[in-house]
Amino acid sequence: MKSTSDAATPAPSTPSSEQDGGLGPVEERKLFIGMLSKTMKEDDLREMFLPFGSIEELTILRNPDGTSKGCSFLKFTQRSAALNAINAMHNSRIMEGASSPLVVKFADTEKDKMMRRMNNSAVGLFYTGFPTTAMNNVNQYMYQQVISYLLMCCFTTPLWGCILLMCVASP
Numbered sequence: 001m002k003s004t005s006d007a008a009t010p011a012p013s014t015p016s017s018e019q020d021g022g023l024g025p026v027e028e029r030k031l032f033i034g035m036l037s038k039t040m041k042e043d044d045l046r047e048m049f050l051p052f053g054s055i056e057e058l059t060i061l062r063n064p065d066g067t068s069k070g071c072s073f074l075k076f077t078q079r080s081a082a083l084n085a086i087n088a089m090h091n092s093r094i095m096e097g098a099s100s101p102l103v104v105k106f107a108d109t110e111k112d113k114m115m116r117r118m119n120n121s122a123v124g125l126f127y128t129g130f131p132t133t134a135m136n137n138v139n140q141y142m143y144q145q146v147i148s149y150l151l152m153c154c155f156t157t158p159l160w161g162c163i164l165l166m167c168v169a170s171p
Contacts, residue, residue: 029056029082030075034103036060037095038068049074052088053081070098073107082106 036045046058057075060068076082090104108116 028079028106029077030073030107031082031085032071032103032105032107033074033089034071035095035098035100036068036070036072036102037097038070039096040068045072045074049085049089052076052085053078071103 033045040060042058042060045060046055049055049058054077055074056077058072059074060072062068074085076085086104086106089102091101094101
């Protein structure tokens, strides 16, 4: 394990609807931990995060053959413990065999996963009508942003969003 000098880098996407110290919803207590050593065991990970608070649940993700995927989910009993763990551990060290520093962040919620799936499938649908070899990366990014915005419009104002979506999607 190597320590990184960039330990002060903030962790991505930290929900803030609950007060620190409150029990909080499960999604605000459940962490995703990535870039773990593939040799790390549950007990080792528990020992590493126990100083931040009581752990309710811990799972290292594994391949069908039982080898570690190098990531895990960990749920604390209190939101404040999860926040403290994120602040102290995110980007704090490089684990044996990992290519990047440790990632410690709140796990994606079901809503996050659904929005990502919808965005990916919608962008894939609209890309099929365009020769992607002719589009440079900037144009692809901008097109993806427009589609994301239109999808958001569809869910917030269904009539106008769908009309806009049909206009852009039609040849």
